[in-house]
Structure formats: structure tokens, C-alpha cells
Amino acid sequence: MIDLLAGFNGRLFLTVTLNGLTLAALYFIVASGFSLIFGLMRVVNMAHGSLYLLGGYVGYEVSVLSGSWLLALVAGAGAAALAGALLQKGIFGWMQGQDLRQTLAAIGVSIVLADLMLAQWGGTAYQLDLPAIFRSFVPLPVVNRYPMPRLMLIGLAVLIGIGLWAMLNRTRLGLLIRAGVDDRRMLEALGVDVPKVFLGVFAIGAGLAGLAGVIGGSVLSISPGEDARYLLSSLIVVIVGGMGSLSGAAIGALLVALAETYGLAYTPTYGVVYTFVIMVAVLAVRPQGLMGRPA
Amino acid sequence: MPTHFTRRLALLGGLAGALTAAALVPTPTLAQDTIRIGGLTTLEGPFAEPGKDSFRGMELAFEEVGYMVAGKKIEFIKASSNGNPDVALQSVRRLVEQDKTQIVVGPLSGSEGIRLRDYAKTAPQVTFFNGSSAAIETTLVDPAPNFYRFNTEGAQWTAALGTYVKKEKGWNKVVVVSEDYSFPYAQIFGFMGTYCSAGGEVPNKYFVPLGTKDFSSVIAQLPAKGEVDGMFVVLGGADAVNFLTQYAQSGGELPMIGGSITVDQTVLSAKGPARAMLPGVLSSGPISDNDPSPAWKAFVAAYKKKFPDGLPSPSLFAFNYYVSTKAALLGLEKVKGDLSDGAAAYRKVLDTLSFETPTGPVSINKNRQASATIFINEIVEKDGVLTTDPVTSVPNVDQFLGLSEAAYAKLGSPSRDNPSCP
Numbered sequence: 110m111i112d113l114l115a116g117f118n119g120r121l122f123l124t125v126t127l128n129g130l131t132l133a134a135l136y137f138i139v140a141s142g143f144s145l146i147f148g149l150m151r152v153v154n155m156a157h158g159s160l161y162l163l164g165g166y167v168g169y170e171v172s173v174l175s176g177s178w179l180l181a182l183v184a185g186a187g188a189a190a191l192a193g194a195l196l197q198k199g200i201f202g203w204m205q206g207q208d209l210r211q212t213l214a215a216i217g218v219s220i221v222l223a224d225l226m227l228a229q230w231g232g233t234a235y236q237l238d239l240p241a242i243f244r245s246f247v248p249l250p251v252v253n254r255y256p257m258p259r260l261m262l263i264g265l266a267v268l269i270g271i272g273l274w275a276m277l278n279r280t281r282l283g284l285l286i287r288a289g290v291d292d293r294r295m296l297e298a299l300g301v302d303v304p305k306v307f308l309g310v311f312a313i314g315a316g317l318a319g320l321a322g323v324i325g326g327s328v329l330s331i332s333p334g335e336d337a338r339y340l341l342s343s344l345i346v347v348i349v350g351g352m353g354s355l356s357g358a359a360i361g362a363l364l365v366a367l368a369e370t371y372g373l374a375y376t377p378t379y380g381v382v383y384t385f386v387i388m389v390a391v392l393a394v395r396p397q398g399l400m401g402r403p404a
Numbered sequence: 405m406p407t408h409f410t411r412r413l414a415l416l417g418g419l420a421g422a423l424t425a426a427a428l429v430p431t432p433t434l435a436q437d438t439i440r441i442g443g444l445t446t447l448e449g450p451f452a453e454p455g456k457d458s459f460r461g462m463e464l465a466f467e468e469v470g471y472m473v474a475g476k477k478i479e480f481i482k483a484s485s486n487g488n489p490d491v492a493l494q495s496v497r498r499l500v501e502q503d504k505t506q507i508v509v510g511p512l513s514g515s516e517g518i519r520l521r522d523y524a525k526t527a528p529q530v531t532f533f534n535g536s537s538a539a540i541e542t543t544l545v546d547p548a549p550n551f552y553r554f555n556t557e558g559a560q561w562t563a564a565l566g567t568y569v570k571k572e573k574g575w576n577k578v579v580v581v582s583e584d585y586s587f588p589y590a591q592i593f594g595f596m597g598t599y600c601s602a603g604g605e606v607p608n609k610y611f612v613p614l615g616t617k618d619f620s621s622v623i624a625q626l627p628a629k630g631e632v633d634g635m636f637v638v639l640g641g642a643d644a645v646n647f648l649t650q651y652a653q654s655g656g657e658l659p660m661i662g663g664s665i666t667v668d669q670t671v672l673s674a675k676g677p678a679r680a681m682l683p684g685v686l687s688s689g690p691i692s693d694n695d696p697s698p699a700w701k702a703f704v705a706a707y708k709k710k711f712p713d714g715l716p717s718p719s720l721f722a723f724n725y726y727v728s729t730k731a732a733l734l735g736l737e738k739v740k741g742d743l744s745d746g747a748a749a750y751r752k753v754l755d756t757l758s759f760e761t762p763t764g765p766v767s768i769n770k771n772r773q774a775s776a777t778i779f780i781n782e783i784v785e786k787d788g789v790l791t792t793d794p795v796t797s798v799p800n801v802d803q804f805l806g807l808s809e810a811a812y813a814k815l816g817s818p819s820r821d822n823p824s825c826p
Binding site: 328 | 447448449450451452453454455456486584610611612613615616617618620621622624625641642645646649650653654655670673674675676677678
């Protein structure tokens, strides 16, 4: 124990903590869309990871064509939102209210999309070029310097979090969504065009996945198999945080990402285990998730 | 209750009838004029791109003989894994038990190969040819009599590099960044074996799980330039690209030498800023993109002609699968396609088979492990395309790295902690 304390490296600890926070930011952006869709529609959108990947690939193509990263961001989010809306309109809308069928259909869609994307973009890893201002370092105490792209992630996640919060709490759509989360049937009875609201929510959730795809593709990279990885991380995040809760997604993302990064830094062999330990603990003590409401 | 009784009887009769019918239908797969060859690679997961290229290698070998061997038609059945030994085992079971393949070429990655070697012992009627899997144990520890590896393995690939880095580059201290499974252990084993005995030091090894996305926690621990002379990076596919990008983003400046699959076309042709890290990096492996020999040039030309949308130059996966498939076909030719009697005649021919590959001669030893040429390469950039230029080549590198079998056995088996020279 004394050895361990003597060997304690403050700089490393802080860097790893920052890394955990930035990874949490990425997880939050992906999982918030996932959670939003679930909260209102009770659809466990198993194709969420595919939308992430699609957004990343489309973003890459646009950034190569136009040379603009911002345009890539918009295009990636837009393409995923469009794909999400099409899925809702063309597939999930037909089985509204049948949760299990929708989930199974979503798994089918994710498999088809994964193969289509493999055929189109191949198995190579792709990366987007970040704008020059992001390719720099920020001087920080103790850590010395920290890469800008990763700090940018935190900023983006906070912006998106605030944006979503404002949308949910300050707009009419948000009002409808919150009403829908509480009582879907009552909302319908009040004469609201619920399918339209569903379509909007699905597009927003999918768009968030696409946005995260472009960001993830710039800071890390995108390649086949990422779809399943981000789907899994989103699932764990919302199970830990509570389905359908924005603050839950934030807390879940923080816990999962920090567990992953500390695990990798200090006990590389067991890094993967910790996230599942957290999930099991939460399920045992509070099955609805940390911020979730009992079903 | 007579009705009850009759119904049960009828059911039994029907069942028996169905069973007899199933037994009478001949299995169409055992027709005498076709030979079923299964291919197993990874078309999912971090090695998806290498996996695609390995099937290109197999198709090239089949194409050379027009999908015919000894007057019999070749039926090529593909199966995929994701790099996980359990998945590879499932896939190969399907190839053997359902598709009734008589020959299997594969798998792609290290631990999968070890699992398949064990499975081979339970399927003695099938002949297995290793794909590009390069763990040491596969053919060293308790090898299977029907598992052939006509490729060199991970330690053979890097043994020459250790000496070169110490003697020619004068690097005295190197850290290792590596994925945590059997193939990188083999690469580190080969490299450190010669590097440490030449007097080099490896103060630290950093292992990450296969498929790691976020390397920042590892990068934070790496020593700065000046503390050590360089780092030996043994990561493949998307992992390598992620690591290089993040290392560049974090401002890392350590000079790098690469493992055989870190500096392969599957990584070199990745798109994005990771490319900037690569020119000048040294590595070693069984192929060199710019090998001037006519045999290699002809192989590259055939690859490019057949796969215009393939990689700029065949990867070591395409090459290894090509050589393995070619070995399978040469053997079949020699026994006139005779796989009867548990493929006894076929195995006998294979045990002494040696032939010319695009990189020179290959032969196998009593463990059915190949000896072949190894290249030390440097990455160069030409017209925006990254390729490997041969610095030097070592012919006929054998399983025991030039040592006697007893001396080699003394080194122990490769693991996270062996070898060690801090």
C-alpha cells in the first residue's frame, strides 16, 4: 500500500481523469439520443449504433468533398436524422406500441445497415481532419498540456446537454415529449398528432447519434464494429443512468467512461469488467437506474 | 383408450419414416468430382479489412489454377469470425460439420489459430492450413498432425528487427505498446529475444485489450522523448490507426518501430491524419511492398489486375493466405486429388512439400512450421501512397530463430512478462 502511494503519479491521475471526462462527453452525446427515443416511445432502438456509424461515414465523405469540418458535422447529423425518420416512418411506425417487435426489427435493420456500410466503405478505419484551431494544445497546470480536440468534446457535450434541456423544458415539442413520457395515451386523447411527435423525436435522437459519429470519427476513428460498441456503451449508460432521463444519461456516461479509463490505465487486464460491475450493482440496488423512475 | 393409442402410434410411425428418409438421401456434398475448400477469416471486428484482403489472396491462388485441381472442381466456401477464438471455432465447426469441407484454410489471428489447432485434433479427416495466424504456440506446443503452417510466425517476423535496431540504429532503451493476446506476445518475443541479447533494454511494456478505441490513458503513461530511444508498437488494423492519431494529437514525439501488422497495407492505406506519423518507421515481416524480385512483382501485378479496388499492394494477409492455399493446391495436384483414407497420402506429400513463393522458397519442419524469407522494411511515401521499402532481407528464417531446438526451448514460452530485460 505504501509502495502504491509512493508510486502515485499525480500528473498521470489527472490526465486519466480528463481522458475519462472527455470519453464521457462522447458517450453522453450518443446515449442522450438513445435515451430520448426510449423515454418517449419505449423503443429500444438497437440500430442506434448503425446511425452513429452512418453519420461518421457521411461526415467523412462531406469533409473530403468540401474541406469543411462544420459542414461534415451538419451533414453527418442530417443524414442520420433522415435515416432515423425513414426508419420510424417506414418500419417502426407500423408496429407502434409493440415494443418487442420494434426491438427485433431494429436489430434486423442494424445488421443490414452494418453490411451495407461495409460494402460501401470497406473495413478500413476512417478519420476526419479537424479544423486547424482544434489541432493544438491547451496549457494546463499539473498536466502541462492537454490536446484541444478532447477538451472540445466536453464543450460540445455541455452545449448539447443544455440544448436538449432547453428543448425539453422550454419548447412546445419538449412539452409534448414530456407529456408523452408521462402518459402517452392521454396525450393522444388530447388530440395531439402523436405519430408526428414520434417522428420528430426519432429524427432528433438519430441526429444526435450521427453528430456523435462525426465527432467520434474526428477525435478517435470510425470503422466497422463501432456500431455494436457504441450501442453497447449507450445501453450500459442508460441502464445505469435510467432510461429516458437526460441527467441519467449524463451521470451514466460519467460513471461508465471513468470506470473504463481508470481501468485501462491502472489495471489494463480487468478494465472491461468495471463497467459491467457498475451495471450489475445498479441493477441489483436500483433496477430503474440512478435517475430513472419506476416503470 | 384406443384413439389415444393410435395417434401415438401414427406419430411414431411418421417419425420413423422421416428418419429412414433422411438416412436414404445421399449427402450431395460428397460428390467425387469436387473438392470443398473452406476459408476462414475475420470479416468483422478490428481485423475486418485484413480479413477482406486475405480472401483476395485465396481467390488469387484458386484463379491461378482456374478453380480446378487434378481434374476436380474446387468449391470455395467462405466463413467469417471477428477475431475471437470462440467465434472462429463456431465458424470452422460449421465449415467442417455442415458444409463438409475437406480442407480448411484459416484463421487470420493468433489466438484463433491456437483454438483451431486444438479443434484440428478432433477432426482428423480434415486437413487444416493456417491462414495468417502467427502465434508461436500453434506449431510449437503440442502441434496437431493435420494442422500445417506454410507461413512464418510472429517471432520469426521480428527476430531480425531486434538486432538491427540495437546494432544499426544504436537504440539502447525501447518501450513496447501492444495488444494483449498471443500474436503480439510472439512479436515481442522475437524482437526482445535478439534485442535484449544484443544488450538493449526494455524498461516497460504497455498492454491494451484488442479493440481499444481510446488510447489516451496509455499514451499518458508513455515516457517522453529523451527518456527512452523509441517505442515498439504492435497494434493492428483500426487499433493502430487510433493509437497513432491519438499519439500525434497528444503531441507525442517518440520515434517508432512497428510490428509486422502495424506497418501493413491495411494500416498504411487508412485514411486520415494518422498517415503523417508513418514515413520513416522501421519494421519487419514476411513481405516488402517494394521488393524488387520479379516473382514478387508478378504477384503484385496479378493482385492489382484481379482486384483493382483492393489495397495499393497486397497485404501480408493476402500473401499468407495465398501461400497457404497454394500449398494446399500443390499437395492436391501431387496426389491427384486423392483425399481418401483420412487424407493419408495427401499428408505424406505435404510433410515434405517445399515450393517457391513470391518472396522465395518455403519449406516446413517436423512441427509443420514454415521457414521462409523475412524482410526489414522502412515506410516510404511516394505520390501520396505509403509503402514498405526493403532495407535488408534474411532468407530461410526457421521456427527456432537459428538456435538449436533445446536452446530455443530454454527461452520459455512468450507471455506478457517473458522475455524481460528492464
